[in-house]
Amino acid sequence: MxxxxxxxxxxxxxxxxxxxxxxxxxxxxxxxxxxxWKEWEGVEVKVINEYRLSFLDPQHREMLQKACFDFLKLPEQA
Ligand SMILES: [Zn+2]
Incomplete structure (x- = not known):
């Protein structure tokens, strides 16, 4: 790909x-x-720490997903 x-x-x-x-x-x-993806994994740790995100919180998971899409330059939704 x-x-x-x-x-x-x-x-x-x-x-x-x-x-x-x-x-x-x-x-x-x-x-x-x-x-x-490996680059994102490095950033992900920082994002989680900075915003104190919890995987148990659906809103936090959404924030993390958005940060991921921003970082990878993927359109928000297909
Ligand atoms: Zn690439």
């Missing part, structure tokens, strides 16, 4: 590393390469 973020020809990230609901996960697997 060609990564939508960096434009490189590369493999998608490992499926189990993407902790988003199925439709979001599928979009990421189709558009984002493993390298870009």
């Amino acid at each position: 060609t990564c939508m973020r960096c434009g490189r020809e590369a493999d998608p990230p490992p499926r189990h590393r993407i902790g988003f609901p199925a439709p979001v996960k599928e979009r990421i697997l189709q558009s984002i390469c493993a390298e870009c």
